[in-house]
Amino acid sequence: MTDKIATPRPSKGKRPQYFDDPNMDQMHSMIIALATEVSVLTDRFDTIERILDEKGTVSRADIESWEPDETTWNERRENREQLIRRLFRGVRESRTALEGHDTPVDKQ
Amino acid sequence: MLQQERHAVLPQPSLSEQARQDFLNQLGKHVLNEITPGNAAAYQRRVLPRIRAEKGRDPETRHEIRKEMVADPYYQITSSFQRTVQEMMWNSVDDTIQRQLPELIETAKSIREGDTIGSLHLDPDFVIPSYVAENDHHCMPGGYSGDLCEDDITAGALYDKGSFIYTQGLFGPRMDGIGKATAMMFARCFPEMKPQKILEIGCTAGGSTTGLKLGFPDAEMHAIDVGAAVLRYGHARAESLGVPIHFHQMNGEDLLFEDNTFDFVNCPASFHEMSRSAVYNVFEEVHRVLKPGGVFLMSELPPYEGQDPWTQFIRDWDTYNNNEPFWGAVHELDFAEVAEKAGFNRDDYWAGTGPGIAEANELTGAVEVQNRKFMGSTRGGGKAWYVHVTKRA
Numbered sequence: 124m125t126d127k128i129a130t131p132r133p134s135k136g137k138r139p140q141y142f143d144d145p146n147m148d149q150m151h152s153m154i155i156a157l158a159t160e161v162s163v164l165t166d167r168f169d170t171i172e173r174i175l176d177e178k179g180t181v182s183r184a185d186i187e188s189w190e191p192d193e194t195t196w197n198e199r200r201e202n203r204e205q206l207i208r209r210l211f212r213g214v215r216e217s218r219t220a221l222e223g224h225d226t227p228v229d230k231q
Numbered sequence: 232m233l234q235q236e237r238h239a240v241l242p243q244p245s246l247s248e249q250a251r252q253d254f255l256n257q258l259g260k261h262v263l264n265e266i267t268p269g270n271a272a273a274y275q276r277r278v279l280p281r282i283r284a285e286k287g288r289d290p291e292t293r294h295e296i297r298k299e300m301v302a303d304p305y306y307q308i309t310s311s312f313q314r315t316v317q318e319m320m321w322n323s324v325d326d327t328i329q330r331q332l333p334e335l336i337e338t339a340k341s342i343r344e345g346d347t348i349g350s351l352h353l354d355p356d357f358v359i360p361s362y363v364a365e366n367d368h369h370c371m372p373g374g375y376s377g378d379l380c381e382d383d384i385t386a387g388a389l390y391d392k393g394s395f396i397y398t399q400g401l402f403g404p405r406m407d408g409i410g411k412a413t414a415m416m417f418a419r420c421f422p423e424m425k426p427q428k429i430l431e432i433g434c435t436a437g438g439s440t441t442g443l444k445l446g447f448p449d450a451e452m453h454a455i456d457v458g459a460a461v462l463r464y465g466h467a468r469a470e471s472l473g474v475p476i477h478f479h480q481m482n483g484e485d486l487l488f489e490d491n492t493f494d495f496v497n498c499p500a501s502f503h504e505m506s507r508s509a510v511y512n513v514f515e516e517v518h519r520v521l522k523p524g525g526v527f528l529m530s531e532l533p534p535y536e537g538q539d540p541w542t543q544f545i546r547d548w549d550t551y552n553n554n555e556p557f558w559g560a561v562h563e564l565d566f567a568e569v570a571e572k573a574g575f576n577r578d579d580y581w582a583g584t585g586p587g588i589a590e591a592n593e594l595t596g597a598v599e600v601q602n603r604k605f606m607g608s609t610r611g612g613g614k615a616w617y618v619h620v621t622k623r624a
Binding site for chain 2: 134135141148152155162166189199203
């Protein structure tokens with residue numbers, strides 16, 4: 124029997140510090156992890172709701188063995204896209220602001 | 232939706248792991264296509280005027296740009312997104328593998344010990360070169376050479392499954408796009424040649440190797456890499472797909488093959504993971520093991536030469552942000568000079584573009600290849616950059 128290998132493992136190599144305060148880097152990765160788990164939960168709820176619609180009852184085994192068809196997968200992709208767009212609202216607005224004004228620099 | 236083709240050792244995610252991988256894939260794509268392009272405006276409006284004010288001129292190198300860009304808040308947050316998504320993607324795949332590790336190891340072992348069409352040759356005394364041992368390329372935990380337990384296959388599984396997500400399926404359902412593109416390129420450049428014995432250097436999980444073999448069904452195919460776990464996985468994967476390949480744990484700088492052995496040696500985008508001196512050594516060894524008249528064909532991302540400092544800065548993102556310390560250096564290397572030093576004749580050297588992975592996989596219309604990949608390497612559906620050089624007969 125193979126011993127359990129610790130996971131996740133950090134990768135060897137220098138990790139850049141992006142923000143002036145290193146705690147900001149930590150906070151940023153925590154926010155992305157939280158958003159990811161929200162999406163994971165949303166998919167799981169969706170699975171439960173679809174099984175309930177179909178059968179009226181649900182078991183853990185039903186949930187784990189269920190696989191989305193193409194239509195369901197595309198609906199989920201659209202839902203994830205909406206979640207991502209809400210998540211990035213501020214960043215997108217700062218991009219719009221940066222690109223919104225014509226300056227002498229832009230014309231060169 | 233583009234899905235990876237199943238084989239005996241491909242890890243299968245649970246419902247939650249799949250959901251996590253789907254989200255990170257989509258998040259990565261969104262950051263790449265919708266968010267990182269804003270850096271151009273941040274540069275034009277904030278960073279370039281600052282450089283001009285300080286230096287009284289435009290920036291002359293990508294390094295001058297990078298020094299200022301790292302202080303720009305838009306660059307900071309977008310790069311933090313890119314890096315974090317990359318780390319989380321690997322970790323999410325790692326979870327899937329570790330949950331199934333005993334079974335995956337057992338499957339690989341039983342394939343190895345059964346009737347095989349290829350072979351696996353590991354070297355218990357093998358020393359991993361430091362440029363692989365001390366760095367986990369593209370942030371893959373454990374890197375190419377991780378060997379975590381007896382008969383481990385983790386590194387191979389992580390590369391196979393993770394890279395499919397990371398490249399957003401561009402390598403193709405079988406992860407064999409690079410090899411298929413290379414076979415197309417070889418056929419275009421050397422239509423008369425029918426190589427009987429082929430070597431691939433830096434095969435990792437054997438994705439490229441199985442693609443290359445499709446183009447040369449009658450040739451004897453050998454593949455080398457340094458990590459035992461990627462080779463065990465690659466061998467089991469190839470056997471499961473019914474492709475005969477002979478895998479060897481070997482350093483490209485010190486090949487254990489006789490002189491004049493191969494008609495064709497391929498190096499599929501492996502040089503950017505090697506130190507500068509290793510690239511020179513590999514070329515020398517390739518020259519030695521090639522038969523007279525034999526061909527060495529390598530692919531890499533195109534060199535930086537001739538590109539403006541801003542474009543170079545964008546393309547160099549991986550050097551500083553994706554654990555690719557050799558990335559920038561290899562894009563500045565004069566491969567013609569390297570080949571000449573190794574014994575090839577400069578007149579027999581050619582460099583230029585050829586078929587890319589999307590073309591090889593007939594994916595050019597698919598949504599997956601329409602990424603703009605603004606910050607970092609080109610991962611769109613464009614042409615690949617090749618070098619070929621022929622040993623004098």
